[in-house]
Amino acid sequence: MSNNNSKFNQLSPEDQHLYQIRHTAEHVLTQAMINLYGPDKIIMAMGPATEDGFYFDFDSPQDFKLSESDFPVIEKEMQRLIDLDLKLESITVSADQARDLFKKNPYKQDWITQAESNQLPITLYYTGKDSENEFVDLCSGPHADSTGQIGAFKLLSLAGAYWHGDSNNKMLTRVYGTAFSSQEELEQFIEKRQEAEKRDHRKLGLKFDLFTFSDLIGPGFPLYTPKGCLLRQLINGYVEQLQTQQDYQQVWTPQVAKAELFETSGHYDKYKDDMFTIHSHYSDDELFLKPMNCPQHTQIFASKPRSYRDLPIRYTDFAMLYRDEKPGELSGLARVRAFSQDDCHVFCSEEQVDDEVDVMLSMTKEVMRTFGLKYRYRLSTRDPNTPEKYLGDPKIWDKVEKWAVKIMERNHIEYYDGVGEAAFYAPKMDLMATDALGREWQLSTVQIDYVQPQRFGLKYTAADGSDQTPIMVHRAIIGSFERFLMILIEHFSGAFPVWLSPVQVAVLPVSDKSNDYAQEVFYELKNNGIRVEFDQSDQSLGKKIRNAEDQKYPYMVIVGEKEAKDSTISVRQRGEQDLGSMDLTHFLSLLKEKIESKALN
Known part of the structure; x- marks a missing residue:
């Protein structure tokens, strides 16, 4: 079961069809495995469609071990079910009906409880209903009309995965696969995937002696070798050179802050579970390792009286940040627990915002040109179905979202809508970079923020002597250095340009x-x-x-x-x-x- 319908509605018709056949392929995989091994050995947990395909998580007795050598047999049974062109039908049922149907399955019981508590409809999907191939699963859909719409598929790999991604839960077995409308598309995907495996930054990082991890230090905390550290210095130095030319000033803020700081900013309520707690032997204060720089920078601005003559004030910060990512979500440098960002926060008047953002977009364009990355922008806005996720006046949100569109159009920037991708305090103009394999990665971001300055009570004295609240413009160009280095390693396949190469x-x-x-x-x-x-x-x-x-x-x-x-x-x-x-x-x-x-x- 998965519940990604809000994101599904944002997809293009072509991508919606792809999502549907992939979600259907996951049901076919589940049905094929139960046909082959029986419901006592394949205890269904969950199985969504993903950006690249689908996966299926299942539990099983300890004496049952699945291996990739079993894939051909499973694929043969899947193909049989596809060739039968079985229709998929959905019905909505009560929580009690669903519990009775899956009374021996603790994972489905968990999903039913979650759906009930979130007041979501509970739907069942039948494949081949009222036939000898009938199969039913608890799922929110959507799916293709029939299994025959799956043009081509392939099982890819096996992995372990904790239930709900929580290491405190049981480790399940995950089967990854993919599906396309045609065999040609599948072959192109496999070819690109093989090339991606050759470029895997984790392999190349070891081969070129750039970074490592240590079990004694812990997962998600990268260590940089001399060559890797040199890359940090070169990339950060280049960005800092550009920023200095535009009168940005570096600041440095501590790694630890009181909970009160994040309560004021709003991060405490939104992200507390993703923050590392710190315990003092001499204080009862609730302390956290900082997961972002924004709240700290407000306190530098607030440290003394400000005048309109001081604006704009531009702070940059390359300090380390920490987020308590789940173990199952950690992946090389792509997802870590310790990282740094080329953060910048500009405090300015409303009249200065356009000029400041134009400079930010121009700097970002220059950086992308230097690294040879193509890109487009995503305009990340609110999800109108979940207004409770966002802080601030809805009228201000309306204003800033429209303002962002004008900025993009004025700068002749191609963009697409990312409904629901906004930060909780502001919409975002997110740069999506494309690497050598055609994969998209979110790097830089620009955010026009009215919420944080108001929550912290920031003021400056205007020309008429009145107190005014500044606008806070958030900006990162490369974003997380760790993710950026991962992208560069795979984009260049380790063959860095001479200026960036650790050995020239x-x-x-x-x-x-x-x-x-x-x-x-x-x-x-x-x-x-x-x-x-x-x-x-x-x-x-x-x-x-x-x-x-x-x-x-x-x-x-x-x-x-x-x-x-x-x-x-x-x-x-x-x-x-x-x-x-x-x-x-x-x-x-x-x-x-x-x-x-x-x-x-």
């Missing part, structure tokens, strides 16, 4: 006879600010070149007796491109030009 040049002597000259070249490059590695191993030149190519170094400088005699170097560019012999000074000039321009190749 590998010096490879042909033999020991060339080591002295190679060392001279190494120090000349190093003294000119080039990040260079000197391979003095006793391996063959061919092996050294292969190693450098495998590590995705942008350039290889090869020196032998001929180069030593002529005071030249032989240069190879990543991708087995031989640039031939050249003067070291010329090579340095070429390198510096690419580094300074932040060239992508």
Whole structure:
């Protein structure tokens, strides 16, 4: 059972159809497994459609173990059910009727209780009703009209998953699969998935020695190696350089704050369960590790009287943040418990908002160009069906949502609606970046916020001497550094542009006879600010070149007796491109030009 109908209604007709056949494929998977193994071994838990396919969680006796080697048998039974073109029919029932039907299934009983407490309708979906292939499941839908509408499908993998994602609950078995309207679409998906596996940042992060995790420190807390830390410095330094040019000022705020701060901001009521609590030996204050920078920045603004002459005030903060993510949701750098953001908060008058946002959008455009990322925007607004989720005056929300549309149109920005994706205090203009595999990731965001300044009682003195409440504009460009690094690793497949590469040049002597000259070249490059590695191993030149190519170094400088005699170097560019012999000074000039321009190749 899943309840994603609000998101389903926001999808395009094409995506709605895809969602329906994927949700139907999950029911076919469940039915096939029960047909094959019996209801005593396959105890249904849940199974939704997802962005890439579907999955099915089930419980089973300890003596039953499913493996991926069983997939062909399951797929054969699934195909039989699809070929029968069984119709799907739904009926609404009472909670008591549903409980009676699933009286031996604790997971369905849990869903029924949740639906009842949330006053949601309880629906059953029958597949092949009144036939020898009849199957029923508790589900909110929607589904395809019949199993025959599933054009092509494939089971992908097995995993463990805690019930409701809570590590305090039992570990269930999860089967992942996908479905499409046609075999061609499925094959394209599989090809892209295989390429994504090659680019998996967790594998490449280990291969290129960028980051690691430790069981002693805990899941979701990444450790950065010297090379990974260098990437942090380069990316953050680049963003900070852009911000300094626009008169943004860095601040630094503590990692811990009292609950009262987050109660005032509204985060306490909305996100308390996702925040780490801190206990003091000497204070009874309820303390938390900070999950965001916004409330702290209000207190810097409030620390002294402000005048309209001081505005706009622009604060940036690269401080660490912490969120208590569920163990089952942690995934490499994509979802962590400790992360940093290139946060910025601008305090300004209403008349200054347009200029400030235009600058923010222009800066973001420049950053996306530098990293070679295509993008579009999502206008994240309120869900009108859940007004209780949002703080502030609905009239102000109406005003800001319309204002955001005008800003997007004025800046000629392509965007689509993201109903229900707003923050609890403001709508958002969210940048959705597309990587080399066509996957979308949310990175930067801009938010025009009236709520936080009002809740904190922020004031400035206007030109007429009156007290006025500033507008607080939230902005991040790369967002979470951890997620951004994950995207870059997979986007470039580890082959970073030369300005960003932890090692820019590998010096490879042909033999020991060339080591002295190679060392001279190494120090000349190093003294000119080039990040260079000197391979003095006793391996063959061919092996050294292969190693450098495998590590995705942008350039290889090869020196032998001929180069030593002529005071030249032989240069190879990543991708087995031989640039031939050249003067070291010329090579340095070429390198510096690419580094300074932040060239992508």
